[in-house]
Amino acid sequence: MNAFTYATAHSPASARQLVADKGAYLAGGNDLLGLLKEYLVSADILVNIKSLPGLDKIERGEKFWTIGSLVTVAQIEDHAEIKETFPGLHEAASEVASQQIRNVATVGGNLAQHSRCWYFRHRDTQCLKKDGDLCYALNGENRYHSLFTGNTCISPVVSSLATIFASLDATAIVLRDGQETRQNMAELYQRAWENPLAHNSLKNGDLILRVEIPTTRSRSAYLQVSDRHAFDWALVSCAAAADVVDGKLKSPRVALGSISPVPHQVETANRFLDGKVLDNATATQAADMILKDAKPLEHNAYKVPLAHALIRRTLLKLKGDA
Amino acid sequence: MSNWPAETKYIGHSTARIDAPAKLTGKARYASDIQAEGWLYGMILRSKWPAAKILSVNLDKARQIPGVKAAVVARDGSFTIRFYGEEIAAVAGTSKQVCLDALRAIEVQAEVRHEFVVNENEARKENAAQVWAGSPNVPATPHVRENGSVDTAFPECAAVIKGFYTTAVQIHHPMETHGNTVSWTDDGVTAWASTQGVSSVRDGLAGALQLDHSQVRVITEYMGGGFGSKLGAGVEGALAAKLSKAAKAPVRLMLTRFDQSLAVGNRPSSFQKIKMGATADGMLHAFEMENYGTAGIGAGGDSGGGSGSADIPAPYIYKVPNTRVKQSAVAVNAGASRAFRAPGNPPASFGMESAMDDLAVKLGMDPLELRLKNDPSPIRQREYKLGAEKFGWKEKYQKPGSSSGVVKTGIGCAGAAWPAGGASRNTQGEAQINPDGSIEFRLGVQDIGTGTKTVIAVVAAEMLGLKPEQITVRVGDTRFPPGPGSGGSTTCGSVSATVFDVCTNALQQLQTQSGLADARGENWFAACKKLGVNPLVVHGKWQPGLTADHACGVQFAEVEVDTETGLVTVKKILGVHDCGLIVNQVTLESQINGGIIMGMGYALYEERVMDDLSGVVLNPNFETYKLPGIADVPDIEIVLINMPERGVIGIGEPATVPTAGAIANAVANAIGVRVCSLPITPAKILAALGKVPPATA
Structure with a gap:
């Protein structure tokens, strides 16, 4: 990796100042260090944000819960009340990588x-996402790539937390230019939909502070399938959340990961599900709607039936026994 | 009958690895742990092009980086690059980062060639880029073997199947990467090598460096796996030596996982077009196969035991009166193949055993019954019957695809053969018996993680009437009496027979010198005391009548397949294996466990993925080159057939042979259609079930 300096920030404002225009924030470091070592990212300063006060807390609220961006994935996984209140979030957290990685991986890092x-x-391919001329995957080895994209890059978002947060209609609070801005998951990734160079909508120096999860959806579920049982990236992941009143879905949301540069959400499907009693036929119809515009490539078309199955199963899980 | 004792205390029982405490406490020093006085890191610059002509390599700027102590070119003058990752130069420096910086400072002038091919099916086409200029990627004439008359035999068959069974290139990924620490001084070269063959590394290094064999010493106290890929010093060994000479300091050059994915060998792919027929009573009558696979830019490397080609044994363990087999290796711009645990056998087993099950379906027969009718080995016949009973085959077997529900269960079986597995007749060893009764065995063999040291202790303890912990075992040094490379599952037999002979000689001499009629057991210390002040050193070598070859083995698999997601879960593997006289049961079972898990990886996960356009290996890491993790490993049950009358036979290779075939058959049995291609991924399951829509782009 290239040489860098290192500093520890003690407030978000000083973190922002230290990172300036060529630095990077360092929390768990799972992704950043790999990127630096492979020379995929270069930073003149690493700003340790692990000491920022208050960002490592999970706070319950009447209307919404707040999860600090320095909360680790393991903290979420192990949190008994999260398991009860947002079971889908517990499930998504427990599918992230391995125990060792979850112990240090943060919510902010997972999203970013x-x-x-x-x-x-x-290290030796100069693809579109690295400002090269073409997407090698488009006509190449695209088994792990997107069914949907708004641009010519087909690399999908892989954050499990983004998928479940999208279904829970969570909002990320991002410090940008000294102001706290609010972005839901669609907004947080919108730029990756449009711009092949982008991984998300964060601009240089943006710092995710926390995530707010509304408590309006009492049921949530998350499922993913990988090539193997040992820790592995999802081929497709699916999250669903809703409230259930008199056996009918209220404010349902479905989101999928690993099939689009953004958490894949189809509002018409969400509206269709609203007020419905869940059964296999309804879930199937919703899955059809969610995948209607999929553009499968040579090696990733299997994701269509896989996503279809996961949507149905995740939705039916919302029914639960409760 | 073999000459082994009939009644035993240790042989055939279980002794825990004698070096387990050292391994568990970190006291054991692997090649990657060696810190010779003043040592430097070494690293290799690899080609970022799959095809190029290197015009010049300028190391000046690299040498100027503070901390860089040496830089050398891999080859002098101008040379041709034929695969992504081929070695160009190497550097030695005081830290990893210094070396990384130095690699980036090396200036390479190259004529980049855009004509290359990394896909074996593309490489077969007439207008394909030639990997070796002036030489076709596929030899004009395939290797052909023919028995009987296939063309007249097929019309005589009651059932004929055709299949196209394919297997992927499997990359060598031992847990300890390849590498050495090499110290080159005026006295000669010492190499601490992660190797399966201290002798072959010594000879290879001496040749490469133009030194006498006597000037090169190779030490391998502990090593973390080789599986056929670590029989030679490798390019990395010679480069480490050159760096050490230039830097006048020891150089530790261990490959990274990235390096490992490119240039240390692999198992060739196979594309097996099989046509097979049987008579109405299920007797195999005609077999025809055309197979090709790639061994990359060539075969063998300097592995000493290279697979030599992409050919596989066919019709594998079966005898078919009428056969025609045509095979060829396809050159592509990718790293060369090397011997890989039972070279040729796992792909052969997968293809043939898949064809057997397909034929059983066509005949309306139970696939186990079809095997019992056709398998010529009485040992495997016995193993199949024993295994079927343990496994509950009769109770579990359902017609293909008839399991109900979304998640379907299925079972399958397959057989193995390993024609080698005998012993190296040149194996020698010695023991030093001290007057205090302590005894040290020295063999120039190496323990590659299979438990060789423990085997030596077990045999010696048995023969001398001592306990295994009383035996000091030293291996992995070319200064010891020469032993074989650990390949072909021959090590266990080689050392067992050699130690037997050393002990026989030791007892004879000890009894003569001490005047005691029997120096074993309780008399041992008294006898040793009579040696006076000088230790007794006795030699021995492999002797006939103690070892054999041709292990068999069968495995049964039970799987669950989710027909909506394509996910395969292996629930159970039962392995029934023979390897003659069982020397040490617990390390034997460990070998079989490892073989089965490796076979699972081959069946379900492992595949080198290359990019046609850029020519790079796309999965040069454990993120995307997928190996089984502990969460994937099923319940493994092992049944051993002890056959002391045959003598000692190695197990390392047969243990991994039938796993993929058994799993593939279980999957086909579960879902009612066959996935003909390894690895069997969720994507391929869904495709086989006809659930995947066409691509739109």
Whole structure:
């Protein structure tokens, strides 16, 4: 990796100042250090943000819960009340990587992580995402790539937390230019939909402070399937959340990961599900709607039936026994 | 009958690895742990192009970086690059980062060639780029073997199947990467090598460096796996030596996982077009196969035991009166193959055993019954029957695809053969018996993680009437009497027979010198005391009548397949194996466990993925080159057939052979259609089930 200086910040404002225009924030470091070592990212300063006060807390609220950006994935996984209140969030957290990684991986880092596309990650391919001329995956080895995209890069978002947060309609609070801005998951990734160079909508120096999860959805679920049982990236992940009143879905949201540069959400499907009693036929119809515009490529078309199955199963999980 | 004792205390029982405490406490020093006085890090610059002509390599700027102590070119003058990752130069420096900086400072002038091919099916095409200029990627004439008359035999068959069974290139990924620490001084070269063959590394290094064999010493106290890929010093060994000479300091050059993915060998792919027929009673009658696979830019490397080609044994363990087999290796711009645990056998087993099950379906027969009718080995017949009973085959077997529900269960079986597994007849060893009764065995063999040291202790303890912990075992040094490379599953037999002979000689001499009629057991210390002040050193070598070859083995698999997601879960593997006289049961079972887990990786996960356009290996890490993790490992049950009358036979290789075939058959049995291609991924399961829509782009 290239040489850098290192500083520890004690307030978000000083972190922002230290990181200036060529630095990077360092929390768990799972993604950043790999990117630096492969010379995929270069930073003149690493600003340790692990000492920022108050960002490592999970706070319950009547209307919403707040999860600090320095909360580790393991903290979420192990949190008994999260398991009860947002079971889907517990499930998503427990599917992230391995126990060792979850112990240090933070919520902010999970949301801000870069593409895992193997062309992007390869030291000797100059792909679109690295300001090269073409997407190698488009006509190449695209088994792990997107079914949907708004641009010519087909690397998908892989954050499990973004997927479940999208279904829970959570909001990220991001410090930008000295102001706290609010972005839901669609907004947090919108730029990756439009711009092949982007992994998310964060601008240089933006710092995720916390995530707010509304308590309006009492049911949530998350499922993913990988090539193997040992820790592995999802081929497709799916999250669903809703309230259930008199057996009918209220404010349902479905989101999928690993099939689009953004958490894949189809509002018409959410509206269709609203007020419905869940059964296999309804879930199937919703899945059809969610995947209607999929553009499968040579090697990733299997994701269509896989996503279809996961949407149905995740939705039916919302029914639960409760 | 073999000459082994009939009644035993240790042989055939279980002794825990004698070096387990050293391994568990970190006291054991692997090649990657060696810190010779004043040592430097070494690293290799690899080609970022799959094809190029290197015009010049300028090391000046690299040498100017503070901390860089040496930089050398991999080859002098102008040379041709034929695969992504081929070695160009190497550097030695005081830290990893210094070396990384130095690699980036090396100036390479190259004529980049855009004509290259990394896909074996593309490479077969007439207008494909030539990997070796002036030489076709596929030899004009395939290797052909023919028995009987296939063309007249097929019409005589009651059932004929055709299949196209393919296997992927499997990369060598031992837990300890390849590498050495090499110290080159005026007295000669000492190499601490992660190797399966201290002798072959010594000879290879001496050749590469133009030194006498006597000037090179190779030490391998502990090593973390080789599986056929670590029989030679490798390019990295010679480069470490050159760096050490230039830097006048020891250089530790261990490859990274990235390096490992490119240039230390692999198992060739296979594309097996099989046509097979049987008579109405299920007897195999005709077999025809055309197979090709890639061994990359060549085969063998300097592995000493290279696979030599991409050919596989066919029709594998079966005898078919009428056969025609045509095979060829396809050159592509990728790293060369090397011997890989039972070279040729796992792909052969997968193809043939898949074809057997497909034929059983066509005949309407139970696939186990079809095997019992056709398998010529009485040992495997016995193993199948024993295994079927343990496994509950009759109770569990359902017609393919008839399991109900979304998650379907299925079972399958497959057989193995390993024709080698005998012993190296040149193996020698010695023991030093001290007057205080302590005894040290020295063999120039190496323990590659299979438990060789423990085997030596077990045999010696048995023969001398001592306990294994009383035996000091030293291996992995070319200064000891020469032993074989650990390949072909021959090590266990080689050392067992050699130690037997050393002990026989030791007892004879000890009894003569001490005047005691029997120096074993309780008399041992008294006998040793009579040696006076001088220790007794006795030699021995492999002797006939103690070892054999041709291990068999069968495995049964039970799987669950989610027909909506394509996810395969292996629930159970039962392995029934023979390896002659069981020397040490617990390390034997460990070998079989490892073989089965490796076979699972081959069946479900492992595959080198290359990019046609850029020519790079796309999965040069454990993130995307997928190996089984502990969460993938099923319940493994092992049943051993002890056959002391045959003598000692190695197990390392047969243990991994039938796993992929058994799993593939279980998957086909579960879902009612066959996935003909390894690895069997969720994507391929869904495709086989006809659930995948066409691509739109």
